[in-house]
Amino acid sequence: MEEIIKIDKWSQTLNENGSSIPVLFFRPTLSFLTYLNQNKKEYIPIQIFDTNGIYDIQCYARYDTTTRLYNSCGMPATPPFSVLFLQTDFTVYPEKNGFFFIRNV
Numbered sequence: 001m002e003e004i005i006k007i008d009k010w011s012q013t014l015n016e017n018g019s020s021i022p023v024l025f026f027r028p029t030l031s032f033l034t035y036l037n038q039n040k041k042e043y044i045p046i047q048i049f050d051t052n053g054i055y056d057i058q059c060y061a062r063y064d065t066t067t068r069l070y071n072s073c074g075m076p077a078t079p080p081f082s083v084l085f086l087q088t089d090f091t092v093y094p095e096k097n098g099f100f101f102i103r104n105v
Helices: 030-039
Strands: 005-014 020-026 043-049 058-064 082-086 099-102
Touching: none
Parallel strands: none
Antiparallel strands: 005 020, 005 099, 020 082, 043 058, 043 099, 058 082
16 A cells, blocks of 8 residues: 555654654545555554655554544544554654655565
């Protein structure tokens, strides 16, 4: 699936090891949700681009729907937003929010 999805906001949270990781807020599309339903993977291979920085990378991310992060990150407490927890270290906020797509692996 190479549908390009806009990243609406970046934030950060702590993972289970206490490390700071990036969090992406976005509006999931029907094809994105269909991919999740068909593949049943815990971690999704994604390509991030157009952030003008260090997050223009390939990595794995864990998908989540409405969570307690919404209120603490300044996003609406209801859909249409979903989140991806990136499996990489958070360093700085990117210059631009950018986009992502699911990689074929």
